[in-house]
Amino acid sequence: xxxxxxxxxxxxxxxxxxxxxxxxxVGKWMFFYKSQSAHEFAAEKCREAVERGVICESKVSDNPxxxxxxxxxxxxxxxxxxxxxxxxxxxNMISRTKNGRLYNISFKLDRQTINGEYGQNFKPVxxxxxxxxxxxxxxxx
Numbered sequence: 001x002x003x004x005x006x007x008x009x010x011x012x013x014x015x016x017x018x019x020x021x022x023x024x025x026v027g028k029w030m031f032f033y034k035s036q037s038a039h040e041f042a043a044e045k046c047r048e049a050v051e052r053g054v055i056c057e058s059k060v061s062d063n064p065x066x067x068x069x070x071x072x073x074x075x076x077x078x079x080x081x082x083x084x085x086x087x088x089x090x091x092n093m094i095s096r097t098k099n100g101r102l103y104n105i106s107f108k109l110d111r112q113t114i115n116g117e118y119g120q121n122f123k124p125v126x127x128x129x130x131x132x133x134x135x136x137x138x139x140x141x
Contacts, residue, residue: 001050009059012046017056021074027109027125028070029084031093035065042069045091054083075109075125082139085131094128102134 004011033042039060046058046069054071061067071087073080088094095103106124108117117123131140 001047003047005062008062010043010046010062011057011059012050014050014053014056020056021072024111025074025076025109026072027075027107027112028072029081029088029105029107030071031069031088033067033069039064039067042067045069045087045093046071049084049087052087054087055080075107081107081126081131085128089132089137100135102128102132102137104129104134 002011002013002015004013031042031045033039043060046060049055049058049071055073057072058070059072060069071084073084094105097103105128106122107126108122109125112122128134132138133140
């Protein structure tokens with residue numbers, strides 16, 4: 001695994017599988033953090049996901065207090081989505097509401113990020129509830 005530090009980010013890359021992303025299809029599942037300990041956790045999970053072959057690339061913001069980690073795959077890689085979601089579930093990386101329901105997190109295409117689609121302007125192409133019952137946490141398919 002190659003680790004690359006660039007301003008703003010630390011990337012974890014499986015070089016044997018690098019370059020397999022389609023620019024029109026690549027995107028990410030994201031884990032947001034708001035503390036130094038959560039930043040350390042996010043960085044470790046980025047590393048672990050690549051080392052275990054869940055994904056071939058991830059990154060974490062270099063801000064130790066508040067930021068995001070991204071887990072990359074192509075939007076049409078259904079087995080990849082299931083792998084990332086299971087990894088998130090296994091590591092408690094999906095927040096729950098006060099009544100225990102999973103938040104309906106979204107997969108975001110890189111082209112949406114490049115086009116500045118945030119907040120009200122962001123329309124997800126894939127959401128967690130397409131794979132998981134948000135109340136029970138069980139797989140739909």
